[in-house]
Amino acid sequence: DAMVIQNPRYQVTQFGKPVTLSCSQTLNHNVMYWYQQKSSQAPKLLFHYYDKDFNNEADTPDNFQSRRPNTSFCFLDIRSPGLGDAAMYLCATSRGWPNNEQFFGPGTRLTVL
Amino acid sequence: GENVEQHPSTLSVQEGDSAVIKCTYSDSASNYFPWYKQELGKRPQLIIDIRSNVGEKKDQRIAVTLNKTAKHFSLHITETQPEDSAVYFCAASKPGGYNKLIFGAGTRLAVHP
Numbered sequence: 001d002a003m004v005i006q007n008p009r010y011q012v013t014q015f016g017k018p019v020t021l022s023c024s025q026t027l028n029h030n031v032m033y034w035y036q037q038k039s040s041q042a043p044k045l046l047f048h049y050y051d052k053d054f055n056n057e058a059d060t061p062d063n064f065q066s067r068r069p070n071t072s073f074c075f076l077d078i079r080s081p082g083l084g085d086a087a088m089y090l091c092a093t094s095r096g097w098p099n100n101e102q103f104f105g106p107g108t109r110l111t112v113l
Numbered sequence: 114g115e116n117v118e119q120h121p122s123t124l125s126v127q128e129g130d131s132a133v134i135k136c137t138y139s140d141s142a143s144n145y146f147p148w149y150k151q152e153l154g155k156r157p158q159l160i161i162d163i164r165s166n167v168g169e170k171k172d173q174r175i176a177v178t179l180n181k182t183a184k185h186f187s188l189h190i191t192e193t194q195p196e197d198s199a200v201y202f203c204a205a206s207k208p209g210g211y212n213k214l215i216f217g218a219g220t221r222l223a224v225h226p
Contacts, residue, residue, distance in 0.1 A: 031211050031212065033211075040200075040219070040221075041218070041219070042202055042216035042217065042218055042219055043157065043202075043216060045213065045214070048211050048213075050211050055211065090156065090157070094211075094212050096211060096212065097208060097209050097211070097212055098208070100145040100147070100162070100206055100212045101147070101159060101162065102147075102159075102212065102214060103159075104156040104157050104158070105156060106155070106156050107155075107156055109154075
């Protein structure tokens with residue numbers, strides 16, 4: 001089945017220790033997104049790639065970076081995780097306009113000790 | 114910037130009753146309105162969506178209505194079942210590019226047997 005896969009599903013890191021989250025897709029979609037979702041809140045868009053073009057949301061902290069080495073994979077790097085970065089991180093994909101639907105991965109729950 | 118307000122924040126119904134969740138968007142250029150269901154610890158899943166050239170869309174027990182003039186759209190769930198219990202998010206998106214979704218704050222629906 002075509003899908004969006006995230007690894008790991010659960011990640012524990014220490015305060016200030018860099019961490020990388022992974023997303024892959026078999027949908028061959030042009031756009032890949034990273035969202036941060038904290039408990040009981042809506043997903044918050046951090047950034048997205050449209051093909052190789054990277055776009056940061058204005059309020060995304062510099063501590064968060066992303067890489068998309070090819071169509072299928074996208075990584076979220078958190079350079080120095082703080083306690084406030086503990087959250088669910090969701091990857092999503094879409095074909096891009098006019099095909100609006102976004103397909104979400106299962107998420108990675110990040111714990112910062 | 115674009116804003117989506119969602120009400121109510123919590124909704125409790127008896128099994129078999131109907132549930133209605135309402136959203137209001139601010140940007141009249143928005144033309145795509147999806148609804149996502151998110152069960153605890155799981156990914157948001159698209160349950161229904163509507164485009165601005167349509168006033169209503171139904172899929173079995175779920176319907177969405179759109180009033181472009183008032184910039185309102187609503188989710189209607191009939192004959193609710195306990196498995197409908199989840200957090201529901203509305204969202205709005207404008208045409209072009211990368212389909213950025215502006216999410217509402219979410220509604221926690223509890224269906225009691």
